[in-house]
Amino acid sequence: MxxxxxxxxxxxxxxxxxMLDGLAAKADNWRKEEPVNIGMIGCGDRGKGVLSVIESMPDLYRIRSFCDVLDFRLDETKQRLGVNARAFTDYRKLLDDRNLDAVFIAVPLSAHFEVAKAAIEAGKHVYIEKTMTFSIEEAQELTTLVNKYPKLTVQVGYQYxxxxxxxxxxxxxxxxxxxxxxxxxxxxxxxxxxxxxxxxxxxxxxxxxxxxxxxxxxxxxxxxxxxxxxxxxxxxxxxxxxxxxxxxxxxxxxxxxxxxxxxxxxxxxxxxxxxxxxxxxxxxxxxxxxxxxxxxxxxxxxxxxxxxxxxxxxxxxxxxxxxxxxxxxxxxxxxxxxxxxxxxxDGTWYALEEFYKSVITNSIPSSNxxxxxxxxxxxxxxxxxxxxxxxxxxxxxxxx
The missing domain is CATH 3.30.360.10 (Dihydrodipicolinate Reductase; domain 2)
Known part of the structure; x- marks a missing residue:
């Protein structure tokens, strides 16, 4: 230059x-009347942290279900949420819910691909924590799979x-x-x-x-x-x-x-x-x-x-x-x-707002x-x- x-x-x-003034209201042009129904798969520290941000966005999201293989984490999540959401130990049963719009995946990295693949094939929008997959081969396969479902949003959790x-x-x-x-x-x-x-x-x-x-x-x-x-x-x-x-x-x-x-x-x-x-x-x-x-x-x-x-x-x-x-x-x-x-x-707030916008407008998120x-x-x-x-x-x- x-x-x-x-x-x-x-x-x-x-x-x-x-200037940051007014950023919180920028979603109004594309909000719909009903929030997106979501399920959280993985209720460790990160999963519960994302849920706490989701709770602060009731106009955008409704927590419908959550899942973890450890019973004590399910109990912690129940006590923390204080909402009428269903608990699961098997994520595949959570995905069977036809009224579930989207899932957030916060499981160990080695399980990212398996859970994301199942969620996409079940017709759910997916927010998956970083790093997207454990291996290069899984990244290649997931990219190919997502291209087959153009109406589904898949966003990777690089919140910052x-x-x-x-x-x-x-x-x-x-x-x-x-x-x-x-x-x-x-x-x-x-x-x-x-x-x-x-x-x-x-x-x-x-x-x-x-x-x-x-x-x-x-x-x-x-x-x-x-x-x-x-x-x-x-x-x-x-x-x-x-x-x-x-x-x-x-x-x-x-x-x-x-x-x-x-x-x-x-x-x-x-x-x-x-x-x-x-x-x-x-x-x-x-x-x-x-x-x-x-x-x-x-x-x-x-x-x-x-x-x-x-x-x-x-x-x-x-x-x-x-x-x-x-x-x-x-x-x-x-x-x-x-x-x-x-x-x-917190960057998660902006990332969750973008995920909602992408789901509602069928647009591709920045962290795709x-x-x-x-x-x-x-x-x-x-x-x-x-x-x-x-x-x-x-x-x-x-x-x-």
């Missing part, structure tokens, strides 16, 4: 680039990507506020075992499935895939070369998935390098997401973000303010400016099966590299 075009676009900046913050960052990328992006730095760190308490020893693998390779993609699937998916979407790209390392460096407690990982992606066509890391041994950085270009940098949390222009870009933006009379840009002490005028809601499949491939190749000490490469067969 030349300087004149950049200056003309500078009016999008101000004291918070994007539905936030106005992340849509605004994509707009900034498209409008050249970052310039030529070459580096992406991402972390999602914590200081803790990542374990859930187990009431009986025989339930260890069911409850702590994230610790075992048979069921889980580990830290790349559960955490880093959010940021990996955003980069794929925002730049319409995918990595061509994947290099990773890791180990069980902190908790030698019988787990199989690594508690300390680092992956580097080379996006050769885009001319970018992406660094994605996670540890269970230090929480200082927490969620860190930086996208660095020749004109500027964005530094993101899940609900807020700062834009840091390079010196020349900052001078140009100040020229915009002086020439156009746009809202004065407020610079922080560290030279950045807030991307939004206030923090966003093709993009979910692309992120699945990235995670699978990252784990292959991490566990096998290999360099992995993208193949044409992975282009969805």
């Amino acid at each position: 030349d300087r004149r075009s950049f200056l003309q676009k500078g009016g999008m900046l101000g004291a918070g680039m994007f 990507r539905y936030s106005p913050l992340y849509f605004k960052v994509k707009e900034m990328i498209d409008n050249d506020y970052l310039g030529k992006v070459t580096q992406i730095d991402c972390r999602w760190d914590r200081n803790g075992t990542w374990r859930r308490s187990v009431p009986r020893p025989d339930l260890e693998r069911q409850i702590n499935w994230r610790m075992y390779k048979e069921y889980s993609g580990g830290l790349p699937a559960e955490l880093l895939s959010h940021q990996i998916d955003f980069i794929n979407w925002a730049f319409d790209t995918h990595p061509d070369e994947i290099m990773g390392t890791g180990g069980i460096d902190i908790y030698n407690d019988g787990r199989e998935t690594f508690d300390n990982v680092q992956v580097m992606f080379r996006y050769s066509k885009a001319g970018m390098i992406g660094n994605f890391g996670a540890t269970c041994g230090n929480a200082r950085d927490g969620y860190l997401f930086k996208i660095k270009g020749t004109r500027g940098t964005v530094s993101l949390l899940t609900n807020t973000g700062i834009y840091y222009p390079e010196n020349e870009t900052k001078e140009e933006l100040q020229t915009v303010d002086g020439v156009t009379g746009a809202t004065k840009i407020v610079w922080n002490d560290d030279g950045g400016t807030s991307i939004l005028n206030e923090p966003t809601k 099966v093709q993009r979910g499949a692309r992120a699945t491939v990235c995670v699978a190749l990252a784990n292959q590299s991490i566990y096998n000490n290999t360099i992995e490469h993208w193949k044409e067969a992975y282009d969805f």
Whole structure:
């Protein structure tokens, strides 16, 4: 983009680039009289968390049923919901309900494909938690299946990507506020075992499935895939070369998935390098997401973000303010400016609103099966590299 075009676009900046007022009402144009009847399959921490957001959206959703293979989780969900919903231990019986419109799938990653396939074949709309499937082959098969059911919505639960913050960052990328992006730095760190308490020893693998390779993609699937998916979407790209390392460096407690990982992606066509890391041994950085270009940098949390222009870009933006009379840009002490005028809601709220809209209007959600499949491939190749000490490469067969 030349300087004149950049200056003309500078009016999008101000004291918070994007006003959040009125977002909660934006669904009114496509709401119908009756809410969508939904069932939750999987009532662990994530399933119950999504249900709590669904409860806050009674105009959009009616909770009709829920399912889990563990009785104590069904009891917890009953007590938490306080609604007249049916409980199941077999998801196939839940799917037999002809009045059920859609299902939310929050089961262990290894079961994602099996449950999603059954739900689609039963004629239900599907919201499936990330990562979409456990394997590349499952991603390919699910994509083929979804294409056979064009009237059904299938959305993948990359909830942060539905936030106005992340849509605004994509707009900034498209409008050249970052310039030529070459580096992406991402972390999602914590200081803790990542374990859930187990009431009986025989339930260890069911409850702590994230610790075992048979069921889980580990830290790349559960955490880093959010940021990996955003980069794929925002730049319409995918990595061509994947290099990773890791180990069980902190908790030698019988787990199989690594508690300390680092992956580097080379996006050769885009001319970018992406660094994605996670540890269970230090929480200082927490969620860190930086996208660095020749004109500027964005530094993101899940609900807020700062834009840091390079010196020349900052001078140009100040020229915009002086020439156009746009809202004065407020610079922080560290030279950045807030991307939004206030923090966003939990990303799940925006994702659930989009799912409802897609179901009602028969439109394709932003986080759809093709993009979910692309992120699945990235995670699978990252784990292959991490566990096998290999360099992995993208193949044409992975282009969805």
